[in-house]
Amino acid sequence: MRGLALALRQVRYENAAFWRNPVSAFFTMAFPLMFLVIFNLLFGSSELDVEGGTVSVSTFYVPSITVLGVIGACYTNIAIGVCFSRDGGLLKRVRGTPLPGWALLFGKVGHAVLLALLLVAIILAAGVLFYGVDVPSNTLPAFLVTLAVGAAAFCALGLAITAVIPNADASPAVVNASILPLLFISDVFIPLRDAPAWLTTFADVFPVSHFAGAMHSAFNPFETGSGFELFDLAALAAWGVAGLLLAARFFRWEPRA
DSSP states (O other): OHHHHHHHHHHHHHHHHHTTSSHHHHHHHHHHHHHHHHHHHHHHHHOOEEEEEEHHHHHHHHHHHHHHHHHIIIIHHHHHHHHHHHHHHHHHHHTSSSSHHHEEEEEEEEEHHHHHHHHHHHHHHHHHHHOOOOSSSTTHHHHHHHHHHHHHHHHHHHHHHGGOOOOGGGGGHHHHHHHHHHHTTTSSSSOOOSSOHHHHHHHHHHHHHHHHHHHHHHOOOTTOSOOHHHHHHHHHHHEEEHHHHHHHOOSSSOOOO
């Protein structure tokens, strides 16, 4: 019980440290909304064909930017934050204190999940209030499960990728290079309705495509079933397990010599 209490206290500490940097916090929260506004300004008058009918571009971009927000909080922020903590010696020093190492990482992951939930709430509110997007109630369980599986998977992958990042200064470049191209080819930034088959096949190898696919199904207003995309969720979970195993095997507490 003491370990769990320390882990929860670490979540509170990470959360307080985040909000004590108001400029960083503001731009972290505003970044997904900026994309939502820009894409709606550029393509808001268009419509897209989806399974069962036609929807506005806003209905496409709300779940897409939700995916972006979760990945940003649970993958990008964790990976970069852990690298800076490692290079600053924080991870090494913590191992010499009563705080268990797993509790420190739990704090970072717990904070990332809370941040992701806040971002999702803001994006959904903006979509409903400003773009008239309906959140389908019949697929709400599918949305919540997809959100949970996606957040867990990208938290694990965020920890795993730190093993290949040589130093903190390189972390933004490595992390962005590993995720930005996938956002463009995975139905997040661009609706890929007429993309070459080889491109969609390539994108389906990676977790972003499955996360976006499951999220779009949960937001499809013409969905008559539960909205669960079991294959996408299974693929996303498999990536999460792989990330967790890689992190457990290769995670480094100290910077490279």
